[in-house]
Amino acid sequence: MRVGVLTGGGDCPGLNAVIRALVRKGVQEYGHEFVGFRDGWRGPLEGHTKQLDIPAVRGILPRGGTILGSSRTNPLKVEDGVRKVKENLAKHEVDALVAIGGEDTLGVAATLADQYGVPCVGVPKTIDNDLSATDYTFGFDTAVNIATEAIDRLHTTAESHMRVLVIEVMGRHAGWIALHAGLAGGANVILIPEHRFDIDEVCGWVESRFKVRYAPIIVVAEGAMPKDGELVTKDGTLDSFGHVRLSGIGDWLAKEIEKRTGKEARTTVLGHIQRGGTPSAFDRWLATRFGLHAIDAVSDGDFGKMVALRGTHIVRVPLSEATAKLKTVDPALYAEAGVFFG
Numbered sequence: 001m002r003v004g005v006l007t008g009g010g011d012c013p014g015l016n017a018v019i020r021a022l023v024r025k026g027v028q029e030y031g032h033e034f035v036g037f038r039d040g041w042r043g044p045l046e047g048h049t050k051q052l053d054i055p056a057v058r059g060i061l062p063r064g065g066t067i068l069g070s071s072r073t074n075p076l077k078v079e080d081g082v083r084k085v086k087e088n089l090a091k092h093e094v095d096a097l098v099a100i101g102g103e104d105t106l107g108v109a110a111t112l113a114d115q116y117g118v119p120c121v122g123v124p125k126t127i128d129n130d131l132s133a134t135d136y137t138f139g140f141d142t143a144v145n146i147a148t149e150a151i152d153r154l155h156t157t158a159e160s161h162m163r164v165l166v167i168e169v170m171g172r173h174a175g176w177i178a179l180h181a182g183l184a185g186g187a188n189v190i191l192i193p194e195h196r197f198d199i200d201e202v203c204g205w206v207e208s209r210f211k212v213r214y215a216p217i218i219v220v221a222e223g224a225m226p227k228d229g230e231l232v233t234k235d236g237t238l239d240s241f242g243h244v245r246l247s248g249i250g251d252w253l254a255k256e257i258e259k260r261t262g263k264e265a266r267t268t269v270l271g272h273i274q275r276g277g278t279p280s281a282f283d284r285w286l287a288t289r290f291g292l293h294a295i296d297a298v299s300d301g302d303f304g305k306m307v308a309l310r311g312t313h314i315v316r317v318p319l320s321e322a323t324a325k326l327k328t329v330d331p332a333l334y335a336e337a338g339v340f341f342g
Contacts, residue, residue, distance in 0.1 A: 001030070001299070003034050003094070003095065004092065005019060005037065006044065006098075007070050008099065008108075009101045009126070010126070013142040013277065015065065015070075016061065018125070018287045018288070018291040019052070019068065022098060022295050023052055023053065024054060025295050026299075027053065035049050035050075035092050036049060036052040036068045037050075039069040040069070040101070042073040043068070044085045045078060045081060046084075050067070062284070063278070082112065082116055085118070086116070086118065089118070096120070096303065097120050098295075098298065100123040101125060102131060102137070103126070103326065104241040104243075106122045106319055106323050107323045110122070120304065121303060121307070122322065123291065125137055128140070130172065130326045130327050131327060132327040133308050134310070140177070140283075141280045142277070142279050143274040144177055147167070150185075150268065150273075151181060151219065155217060158216070158217055161264070164218065164265035165218070165268065166254045166265060167187075167218065167250070168221075168247065168250030168268070170221075170275075171193070171221040173193045174193065174194070174326055174328050175194055178191065178221035179333065179337060185219070187218065188214075188342065189341050190220075190341070194329045195331070195334055196224075197224065203257060207261055220253055225249075231244075231246070233248065247271070251269075254266060254267045286309060
């Protein structure tokens with residue numbers, strides 16, 4: 001078979017590990033050929049490719065980002081997009097397509113597979129860990145480790161100056177990074193999108209922390225919202241999947257805390273630092289296993305599926321199930337963190 005591979009959406013650590021595993025097992029055990037499509041769905045839409053063979057994937061395991069490039073292109077929103085994708089797949093004699101991505105990338109794959117008969121297999125990646133049907137996505141562990149290290153470093157400067165430090169982390173509309181990094185880093189307040197916060201309650205926790213001569217650390221997910229406020233965005237523009245650019249809740253929160261408590265507050269926005277650099281050992285392990293099992297699904301002709309982690313096992317689930325809804329933080333998990341607030 002001739003197998004196409006693409007990586008779409010935001011980059012994250014572990015993408016290259018998937019590509020490497022796909023190619024190594026696909027060539028060595030199945031005798032497949034591979035073609036990489038550049039820059040996410042823009043590749044099959046415009047016919048841009050990159051050679052993928054064993055020499056091309058040597059040494060890429062520890063590298064962050066993706067050797068194929070990525071973009072947030074949505075071929076379903078492009079005039080004649082589906083036709084162009086199918087024509088370019090046929091032109092490059094592609095028998096099956098492996099799409100590595102998050103909710104948006106795999107949502108396109110699900111539509112192409114279910115409605116247009118394109119033979120697709122999905123691999124779940126996102127630092128947000130918000131894809132349903134899989135316990136974890138690769139990229140998440142690395143992002144949490146980076147955020148936790150940042151919190152560790154901020155504790156000392158917060159206590160040196162006795163000021164409030166607000167750390168804004170990614171996650172869009174899911175609070176997984178904030179919850180995991182906040183607990184691991186010993187944050188005094190964790191604010192997530194799944195639970196609207198009361199700014200007066202937050203200020204109460206801040207003041208109680210100062211009473212025992214400790215400076216508060218607040219971790220806030222970029223999609224968190226106050227009870228009486230709205231989602232904070234950079235601007236009103238939308239990407240091709242209809243998403244707004246989030247960020248700014250950290251600055252808003254710091255200003256409100258200063259105004260209400262009189263305590264000095266500063267904000268650190270981690271932003272794309274959470275996406276960059278070498279993947280953690282767990283993400284390399286998980287991404288590699290996903291790649292190995294994805295090429296098995298291709299070889300079995302089991303299309304319209306996504307590989308997923310369930311416990312310690314890799315299973316196959318329908319792409320439509322995996323992209324049907326976001327996986328958000330369970331209220332019971334968030335309640336556990338509340339023990340450490342204030």
